[in-house]
Amino acid sequence: MTLFLLVLCFIACIGLGAWLTYYFFKHSGVSSSWQDALDWTASLFRRKYPVELYVWKITNDEHVCEDCLDRASWEPMDIADWMKEGLPGTPEAELECGEKCRCKLVLYNPRPAHHRDHSS
Numbered sequence: 001m002t003l004f005l006l007v008l009c010f011i012a013c014i015g016l017g018a019w020l021t022y023y024f025f026k027h028s029g030v031s032s033s034w035q036d037a038l039d040w041t042a043s044l045f046r047r048k049y050p051v052e053l054y055v056w057k058i059t060n061d062e063h064v065c066e067d068c069l070d071r072a073s074w075e076p077m078d079i080a081d082w083m084k085e086g087l088p089g090t091p092e093a094e095l096e097c098g099e100k101c102r103c104k105l106v107l108y109n110p111r112p113a114h115h116r117d118h119s120s
């Protein structure tokens, strides 16, 4: 009986918590739906901790398989997205070159390296 009451109380607390969170987001004026609320939270998070993007880098001196060539042309993604696709040389990536893959993920730099300005 006591256990039943505890579980009931537990569920009620979770429900109340979820409802309060929903209520807060709905009436904070920032967002009107769960999706908006999540997007808003994600954007705040990303602004504070910018997600680093990686590109698939092939080694030019090796025979490069079709799978790796294809990936080298993909848009930069963060590491979580790459892990979903499979990292170089892992079975998850399902590459033609498999474990022999010599490719790497390198940090994507959106700004090309500046040549040193000698004018100053």
Ligand SMILES: [Zn+2]
Binding pocket: 064, 065, 068, 088, 095, 097, 100, 101, 102, 103
């Ligand atoms: Zn490869």
